[in-house]
Amino acid sequence: MINRILNQFSRRGRITRSHYIISLIIFYALTYPLTLIEKHYELSEDGKGIVGLCMFPFLFFILLKGARRCHDRGNSGLYQFIPGYFFFMMLGDSDYGVNKYGPNPKGKGNDTFNTTTDDFQNALISNMKHNPQHCRRWGCQRCSCK
Template sequence: MFSFYGRIRRTEYCITFLAYWLCLFIISALAESPGTEWAGIFVLLPVFILISQGAKRCHDLGNSGWYLLIPFYIFVMLFGAGDYGANEYGDNPKGERNERNVDPFGYDVTTGTFAEQQTTPDHFLSKSDDSFTS
């Protein structure tokens, strides 16, 4: 929750977003009482949590955490679908397609490169098998 690394789903970000507004409402209600002007300091923790969760949500969308500075990007974070499969920020939090997607010809469609393939099965390369010696 306090880390800026990794990815989170829309659901977790929406829950964090709603919890942030609830905390902000409670803190502002407390701050309006006489003699509790210091209550505003408690806004810093929910803001930090919202920013860290927002950075992870940006990572789920395949973007840097600096995208939080773009006005109205909050709507993309709340309603946009995350990257399908693993991206440079980590595995898909839904667990979908986290394995490498390599077709039978060795082309990795997620990276756009050819994956190295071993054409000879491992049991032929094993030196511990003495059945071929006389």
């Protein structure tokens, strides 16, 4: 189970709207009690620092998920810092097919090229055909560079 959680942090790519919304619900469910503690109890400066430190992993978690959701829409992860883009991440549809961040997580259109990423896909294909390190590694079993 721990490996599955660590793989979620290390994987690159795209996530669906539902995965992102579930991540938001988890984020708010875990951080809301911490904010209540900070507001309603007379905490010293050290106590507030400890509460803030406890919130840091959750913030890191939601920023990673937000970046992956931006990737699903074909944008850089920095787009999540644009005011109001949050609504596009929650309500907007995914890019159809493969984009430069990976295949569609729903599997829709992964067998076709996305017109916005044809250059990226062609670069991958040509790199695979003509890369001598690739041929030495796989022994020409996975490419057509014979």
